[in-house]
Amino acid sequence: MDIQHYMNDVGQRARAASRAMARADTAVKNQALSLIAAAIRRDAALLKDANRRDLEAARAAGLAPAMLDRLTLSDQAIATMAEGLEQIVALPDPIGEISNMKFRPTGIQVGQMRVPLGVIGIIYEARPNVTVDAAGLCIKSGNATILRGGSEAIHCNQALAKLVKEGMAGAGLPADGVQIVETTDRAAVGALITMPQHVDVIVPRGGKGLIERLMRESTVPMIKHLDGICHVYIDDQADIEKALPVAFNAKCHRYGTCNTMETLLVAREVAPEVLLRLAELYKTKEVELRADETAHALLAGYPFLSHATEEDWHTEYLGPILAVKVVDNLDQAIDHINTYSSKHTDAIVTENYSRALRFLREVDSASVMVNASTRFADGFEYGLGAEIGISNDKLHARGPVGLEGLTSLKYVVFGHGEIRQ
């Protein structure tokens, strides 16, 4: 098979289908989502069979246990996929929403209408649930979708694709509204990210290696984030009883997520008390602390202690390791964050009103928080209903990206025969 030719055909079909997707009624889109959910529940056994074949191949290929874990489709995961689709049914349809229609002195009335982006390419690694989650969000937002999952999950993805197609057909949506790339050849990814004429945006879901490669090669805009180097700053006017659980939760609730704290900043005045009390908490989880000079002195005797180097301020550990730095004041904290943060999520703990407002305004990150754990930076927690990814970029969507991030606003003008003078 000529991959370039195959992918070009997939792209053309997606572009053609995107017109029908864009004008589909809310009821039709919801019906498709409900039918897919029902088919997933009905065919749970078949899906697990397909998943078993993927897992056997993956084990034979010597895949790492963490990858095997992400590849596994449990009964619970199957139920969650179906429920996820039903949650998307319950979300309001963003498409066609008209806002801010205002009369102008010329007599025309001008406002904006929310419309789909067009064709979304999703590139993801092992997790098979992304197939259904991403398809669901794209269907509801009226986009055509091209899904390219990891080759490890190919059997499972093909089984899911059949169910998605069944649901689309049952509701009368075009078969090419959701396409799953049928080849495991990596050249398919290269083709997908260099067809701006057929694909409007790429959403990569995967590790840093994948995203860095896509960034170098893609000529299609991406909704993506690379790193989650998140900070918590404990101000000298913090309520320590809030600061300790927030700093503990931000690091230890889950280590491998992008909204996990990687660097803790503590104001000099409260550092002795805060660090000693936090050390007791972190010790229970054997968290390694990489401390600057001042913090190192204050933490003397902590069993998992080392000296921070410049490299540590740049590092997303994704594990039980935390960089710790003592700063003089809010200005130093903001400077440090705006220098080293990956612009994902940063939080201050303080009771000082003016400092809270300054932190919110001056820290240049997708999510800025006062007195809350960075772990809340998440589409579900923010009430978006679902999340297709998180964006650290400033253009278009920023932070957790839900249905709205898959849409665009166009101007609409209601006239009455007006001409320009």
Added chain:
Amino acid sequence: MDIQHYMNDVGQRARAASRAMARADTAVKNQALSLIAAAIRRDAALLKDANRRDLEAARAAGLAPAMLDRLTLSDQAIATMAEGLEQIVALPDPIGEISNMKFRPTGIQVGQMRVPLGVIGIIYEARPNVTVDAAGLCIKSGNATILRGGSEAIHCNQALAKLVKEGMAGAGLPADGVQIVETTDRAAVGALITMPQHVDVIVPRGGKGLIERLMRESTVPMIKHLDGICHVYIDDQADIEKALPVAFNAKCHRYGTCNTMETLLVAREVAPEVLLRLAELYKTKEVELRADETAHALLAGYPFLSHATEEDWHTEYLGPILAVKVVDNLDQAIDHINTYSSKHTDAIVTENYSRALRFLREVDSASVMVNASTRFADGFEYGLGAEIGISNDKLHARGPVGLEGLTSLKYVVFGHGEIRQ
């Protein structure tokens, strides 16, 4: 001078200044704009001197009359620049605006804050007024700006730069908040569009040649449009008394603008009457009509008539030429537009409610209109107060781009010590 080194320095200064620009108070930004306006009025004679030197050099270099015209800074143009700044003063400050703060079941309150993009690079051709218009919009939206004007306007741009710097300093804004590239070396443009670490977005203001070159080479996102291939569709249920002035105005109000109609579509049933009556109007302006078979037969005898070729549906004439096609119905019109339109601005003339709604929803362009001239697609006409450009892209800003298009939304979380369960 090592251009790469110089531009890197400019970029670093802009990035550093962007923090102070982002936190500047509304009053301070407005003061800077007012001071620049006053300085422009005060130094009108100096500006005209500088402009005279540019014009002499341009004439000596044999610049085309149209370019000389755009380069000329009249008393009126100087007054308009100053007034433009005062209009920007009167606009609400978008920065820091917090919206949709909603409590979540966990206790956190989540919403969004409008923030500057950071550093904006503006690349423009001869018109010296862009220096002031663009600087004004970027100042108000809290961005740092790097302006790179055409080498033909270098004296005038330098004179304006002095006044901008004077106003910035007078209000206490950082001197590097607006920088004007001091070299006419074209390598400076190449450097500016390949510094994503220092520049967040590029706004090119110029002809198609400039923009195509930038698109090929830029690694920084752009807010740009290439073509304005705009359509008017006259439906068979149109009010002909509205259709005629709209179709005449859309073509003949100004030929060289991107929101000018380039292709007219007419429903078969009304084509005989509509085309004959429109021909009378277009004849007064000697508009050449390039007609498809059916329209050509109906227009027999029109003095400036020729046959349209496939190429015509793709062409932005920017002159007194119009492609004309007879279509069977709304579906054919929408198909033609979605195939050939540059996704800038397209209009329908109809009294039929359902067709109007379908056209608005299904035509995939930045501006879609009912019963109004395409010439209204403009930041001032839409009430944005000012316009930095028009975007045909779907991501981020779409259509006329005002202050809001130079901003981004970040998530803000008001917590009370919440941790994630």
